[in-house]
Amino acid sequence: MNVADRFRQVREFCGVSQVEMAKRLQVSKNSWQRYEQGELPGGDILNRLGEQGFNVHWLVMGQGEMLFADRSIDQSLDKADIADIDQRIADADRRIADADRRVALADQRTEELKRRLEVEKQKTQEWLEGARNLLAACIIAVDQMAAEQRLTLPPKQRAGAIASMFIELGSRTDEEIHASIAASRADIGKSGTGG
The missing domain is CATH 1.10.260.40 (lambda repressor-like DNA-binding domains)
Structure with a gap:
């Protein structure tokens, strides 16, 4: 040096x-x-x-x-320098405290968003499970209705009947679902061909 x-x-x-x-x-x-x-x-x-x-x-x-x-x-250092340094330290401490508050607030918001996301994830999983169960029930119901009436449904007609039933039942109560299944049985009987 x-x-x-x-x-x-x-x-x-x-x-x-x-x-x-x-x-x-x-x-x-x-x-x-x-x-x-x-x-x-x-x-x-x-x-x-x-x-x-x-x-x-x-x-x-x-x-x-x-x-x-x-x-x-x-x-x-003279006293003025020391006072200036002390003031700068105090200012820095205030900025650090403010930053800490912002970080804590951001952490709270992050935790709240995580909780909301978990709730939405759970609702989505429940909805998907319900949708799978409803679809399975629609497939079984269409197949049973066709079998009861001794009908052979072409694949497109079978898929259409399952989709229609699924869409129709997706927003209904249990009582409405049972009534719709009964009506669907009658429709399948009218549109199917005998086996």
Whole structure:
């Protein structure tokens, strides 16, 4: 890591732009940019950086640690910087809490949709089972009616009778179904051919 990299690292450590870093050290933006390009500042600037907790020996020679061992990050920041950081943390905490609420709401909606989907799935399965049973009953009823009347139904006529019965019975009550079966028996007897 060279001098330019170390000055850039100091600024990034502080979490500020080149303009803000220049203001903090009371130099021009161009001066700070030159430091980040490898130019060494004068002793007064190095002293200011040292007062903020940065190890000047590390800055110039690359030896040791970036911060003095007896300094913490809080000592390298002024009160306004700390207040600004605290405000940013509080803002971030509020955004996180808001995001957590949104996630919780989305989770609730997802669970509700899963429950609804499961109910609809169950209803569909029940309907399909009922439809299978009704179709089977229609096939048996048509075949029984034809057998009772000793009729041989051509395949198309048999399929038509089964389909008509299925469609007609699909939306009826049990009493209506029994009446329709009786009527269908009479219709099959009229349209069938004897065996």
